[in-house]
Amino acid sequence: MTxxxxxxxTAQFDALTAQEQRVAxxxxxxxxxxxxxxxxxLARLTGVSKSTVSRLFKRLGFESYRTxxxxxxxxxxxxxxxxxxxxxxxxxxxxxxxxxxxQREQDNLQRCxxxxxxxxxxxxxxxxxxxxxxxxxxxxxxxxxxxxxRQQLIQARTxxxxxxxxxxxxAEEIVDLTExxxxxxxxxxxxxxxxxxxxxxxxxxxxxVALLADPTAVNFASQVxxxxxxxxxxxxxxxxxxxxxxxxxxxxxxxLHRRLAExxxxxxxxxxxxxxxxxxxxxxxxxxxxxx
Numbered sequence: 001m002t003x004x005x006x007x008x009x010t011a012q013f014d015a016l017t018a019q020e021q022r023v024a025x026x027x028x029x030x031x032x033x034x035x036x037x038x039x040x041x042l043a044r045l046t047g048v049s050k051s052t053v054s055r056l057f058k059r060l061g062f063e064s065y066r067t068x069x070x071x072x073x074x075x076x077x078x079x080x081x082x083x084x085x086x087x088x089x090x091x092x093x094x095x096x097x098x099x100x101x102x103q104r105e106q107d108n109l110q111r112c113x114x115x116x117x118x119x120x121x122x123x124x125x126x127x128x129x130x131x132x133x134x135x136x137x138x139x140x141x142x143x144x145x146x147x148x149x150r151q152q153l154i155q156a157r158t159x160x161x162x163x164x165x166x167x168x169x170x171a172e173e174i175v176d177l178t179e180x181x182x183x184x185x186x187x188x189x190x191x192x193x194x195x196x197x198x199x200x201x202x203x204x205x206x207x208x209v210a211l212l213a214d215p216t217a218v219n220f221a222s223q224v225x226x227x228x229x230x231x232x233x234x235x236x237x238x239x240x241x242x243x244x245x246x247x248x249x250x251x252x253x254x255x256l257h258r259r260l261a262e263x264x265x266x267x268x269x270x271x272x273x274x275x276x277x278x279x280x281x282x283x284x285x286x287x288x289x290x291x292x
Contacts, residue, residue: 005071008060019048020056039065101234108231108243115229124182124210124226125254128153132180134160135173135207139195142186145212145244149184152252155270156263170198177207187213187220188232188244199223212247214239 009024016024023046043050053065062068128134134153138146146162153160163173177183183202187195199220202209209224211217214232221227230247232239256263274280 005060005062005068012059016056016059017052019046019052020059022046023048023053023056104234105240105242108233108240109246112228112230112243112247120226121251121254125251125258127182127208128184128251128255129157129258130180131182131208132159132178133182135177135181135183136160136162136186137164137170137183137198138162138186139192140188140190141239141241142188142191145186145188145241145248146184148245149186149248149252152248153255155267156252156256156259157266174201174205174207177202177205179206179208181207183207183209185209185211185213185224186244187211187217188230188241189214189216189239191217196220212244 005027009028013021013024023042026042026046037045039050039053042053046053057065057068062071134150134157136146136150136153138144150160150162164170174183183205185198185202199211200223203223208226210226210228211220211224212228212230213220215229218227218229228247230244232241232244234240
């Protein structure tokens with residue numbers, strides 16, 4: 001695999017001139033902004049000449065700044081994290097890093113919610129309410145989201161399971177799906193190679209399928225019942241799943257409010273068993289669901 005720009009900079013950093021190192025450090029600290037910066041912007045912001053910027057990219061193996069931008073976009077689409085200088089936070093104006101992070105999170109959530117049709121959301125919640133089984137699937141970075149989603153839904157209804165179990169296969173879990181079942185598939189980027197085959201198998205099944213994923217999975221939208229596009233973009237090396245978790249909360253709350261009487265009773269029963277088993281720390285206050 002061809003080394004990405006962060007690896008190239010790290011490998012050659014000590015051999016770069018002082019001015020080239022200044023540009024290289026700025027790139028790592030502001031990688032997410034490369035798509036909007038021009039070569040002239042980089043030169044101005046780092047206090048070097050345009051020829052220094054061009055020379056650095058040549059040394060890193062890029063023909064032009066356009067190829068650097070294309071490379072950066074490809075890496076972000078693939079979810080590749082780059083090494084970011086931890087000291088960069090201290091070099092910016094006080095409060096600025098947090099404000100930029102907040103703005104990006106708000107933008108992601110706004111894009112996510114604006115892309116959801118109310119009737120599609122209501123249809124998914126209705127199916128989650130009436131389904132015989134809810135089967136939740138997630139791999140790699142999607143697995144914690146799948147676990148969290150299951151944990152929220154299990155508060156309001158029974159027969160919600162995450163598959164496959166560790167070191168187990170999927171075939172046994174999806175072969176018996178019926179039209180009364182709903183599959184919720186989390187498919188965020190850097191998906192396993194077999195993801196497309198799984199989509200094909202689920203499309204052939206009679207079950208309804210909801211896919212929650214980032215924009216790189218849009219090509220699968222036509223193969224599922226519902227597709228909810230959830231951006232992951234962040235200002236750092238790593239993707240942010242804040243919007244995804246917010247959508248999970250929204251769906252779970254939608255289900256709970258649809259079956260409020262049953263949900264209250266189930267939550268109350270679960271709380272009693274928690275107490276019997278001493279599974280949770282003692283609460284600082286009690287909630288009387290019968291009074292809600």
